[in-house]
Amino acid sequence: MSLLEVNKYGIYCPQGDFYIDPWRGVERAVITHAHSDHARRGSKYYLSHKLTVPVLQYRLGKNIRAEGLEYGETVHLNGVRVSLHPAAHIVGSSQIRVEYKGEVWVVTGDYKVKDDELAGSFEPVRCHSFLTESTFGLPIYNWPDDTGVIGDINDWWSINAANSIPSVLLGYSLGKSQRIVFSVDHTVGPVYVHPAIGDINSIYIQSGIAIPEVRTLLPDVPFQSLSNALIILPPGSKELDRMRSEYECSIGCASGWMAVRRQRNARRIDRGFVLSDHADWHGLLQAVENSQAGRVFVTHGYTAEFSRYLLEKGIQAAALETLYTNDEEEAEESE
């Protein structure tokens, strides 16, 4: 019997009798991060990083039973050692390390290997078996320097502001939006966020994370006050349709998908910024190498391509079918 396996509820540890990011309600769920394709309703007990707990409560209900851990802290579940390690995807996002009788597995959840002042630094964890995501598992995905991209966002916003064109920037409400609020130059103009983003900001602030104060975009905000503003909205929100139909505004989108022209052109936007919270091609390869794992399982994303590439490099790898999406946006829209 394998230490971890996939069944119809999710990634399961038979020895410890718990699931990691299950896609249905189970008895005990260990959660990598609170994006909706990884943290779903209906489980009896949740275990996650302590900074993820309040977001889980906000998204899944105040009454869920959730326990928080520090990074590196160990719990024993039926004799299986479980610990969480930084994944740098969003605040509190964790790789799950599972150990039993000397055998170690790591489930990455979503991750990036670049340092991020908000989400921290990815910690390479040595293991025998490594379950990695592959959202951007093609070599065309190589992220440009983040500082440069933030500079581009500031420039775009400044030019729009100087011409009284509101700047609308699309980013997931959990993670990307906070990173944008944290990184942009607030001297350019006021920053407004969608209420769903504002809620997450408040949770972060209550947890002691230094997110700058911003305004909430409520329906009664007059349009005149937005002419030099940066307005951050989740991609599928109704406010976006309203802005689009009523005003001339410049719509930007911050996502790793913006690296490819076809992806940019497929959306009705004026500007794409390549800003991702996932590992790019080299990041994925680096993470696999640093894990020193003898076996690699590739989940959501370009699973077939990435595992074939690893196999050809002499690394034992296989694609693993899961129900995680390679786009938080889709998950957000379906909520």
Next chain:
Amino acid sequence: MRKFTALVSALEQTSSARQKTALFSAYLASGTDEADVVWTLHLLGGKKPEALCSPRRLMRLLDRCTAIPAWLIDRCRRETGEVTETVSLLANGSRTGSRIGLYTLMNEIETQRDRTVESRDAFIQSAWENLTAAERYLFNKIVTGTFKSPLRGMLLGKCVADVFKTDRYAVTYRLTLNRHPETTSLSYYTVPPDDSEKRLIPRPFPPHPKEITLKESPGNPEDWYYYPYYKGIRCHIVYKSGHVLIWTSQGELLPEYESLTGGIIRYVADNSVLDAVLTNARTGIGLHIHDLQEYDGRDLRNEPLEKRSQLLNRLDLTGAEGFHIVPGKPVGSWREMHSLMREMQAIGAQGILLKQRDAPYPSEHPVKRWVSIQADPHIVIAVLLYIEYKPENGPEDELLCTFAVRSGETLVPFAKTASGIDKRMREIIDQFAAEHTVERFGPVRQVRPGLVFEIAFESVEPSHRHKSGLTVSSPRVHRYLPGKTVRDIDTVESLRKLIVIR
């Protein structure tokens, strides 16, 4: 190259004229080196430097300098859908961008043109190493001769003119001339026009005439002349001091066809400006001249239409291929408009243009003394055959539908469109597709021919590229016909009858 790339890739992504203007002004104000700005204007103006190599050659160069296996390169090409972009994303390079200016890089490209293939290959590969992916993409477009300007014609001219407070038509005109950037200074584009130039620069185009319906009557019929209303590109033909320039309303110059300009020189007096509409019919390019702004050195813009029309009718262009005089004819009564409309459609016009007899050439906004009546569209009954969700290059919520008519017992697709599909139709199509998809070809699904619609369009032209042997202009879904079946749809023959013979 860094500033040029930031500008061009930002311009490419937005379709808003206001945002393009803002971006370009910011670029000019950012203190870019003058020699670089001149090259930027040259390239944006639509001048394509000769290609150094083909996109296929780029692919082979990439193969040489990367360890990525061929199957994975091929997979990436399918992901991007474009060879040049794939090469640009896969080649190794810099993350922070190059210090090299556009001017320096373009000069190096020019020098390489006389060198051997090996030298060019080495040059391209070493350039890649110093550029970011976005810079590499534009570099690759330039060296393969496939660079397309995202800001052309009048809008580019206006942007430059706004920043330098000069005449936008003069700038637009100069941008069309083939000046080598090496011997051109920025002031060449920005100085005010001299007298000889003033005569060649285009006039402002009046706004489109107000649209009315056949039921409305705009006053006394005796006050009006009617014309066939062609939907096409509006042009001003400027013939001054022996030069003929044909300006489009987008501020582009029509390429000089000897037959076109020759005809004007032979049959029209020098120092004249004519209003025309350019249509592109099966029989070739046609310029339909319907007004005169200047003739033989005389400015006619303040003269009443009657006077301008008399002069226009006296012109004889029968020997000038491609030119058609469209004479204004007096309106008898508003009642005859219905039969007139059918005549107009029979000659391939899309409606009727009405101008007031005593009106000067329009300068006011909006134009009140010219009005147009659009012809009703043609409508055929067709069946839905293919659908495509999230089509490439379209908005994410778009549904692209292909409709077919009958030819004997087979179904022939004739129109592909996403327009006219309202929320209710969308629901009906979505549900039908969920239950009746016959086959899938990538993103495209073939559905059982069971949903019948009315499809509206302006005109039909013969075409060799389409299965049906014809192409319809701006097709859109007009109405869903719930009770109808595939037995009720129209035939290819009925469509073919609508082809206009000019």
